[in-house]
Amino acid sequence: MFxxxxxxxxxxxxxxxxxxIYFSYKKDKRLxxxxxxxSIKILIGFIFFLIILLLLKSWVKS
Incomplete structure (x- = not known):
């Protein structure tokens, strides 16, 4: 195989x-x-938006 x-x-x-990658991330951690x-607020908002879309899709489909 190999x-x-x-x-x-x-x-x-x-x-x-x-x-x-580890040392690069460690160096730029403060930055x-x-x-x-x-960014966590944006992630939560995006997930919330996707949940609303899925709920609307299932509501309209039935």
Whole structure:
């Protein structure tokens, strides 16, 4: 299925990728908190809007 070289490359790639992403996020943590602080309100509003659409769809369909 996969050669030993491909599996070794995949393992090293995943380890390197996760490490880079972790340190990049850790470095920008304060910046993200400042710029995306109100994003949870938008997420809740979007989910609420989708629930309303689904309820209206089921109400109109029946």
């Amino acid at each position: 050669t030993t070289g491909q599996l070794v490359f995949t393992i090293f790639f995943i380890i390197a990728f996760v490490t880079i 993200h908190a400042r710029q995306y602080g109100g």
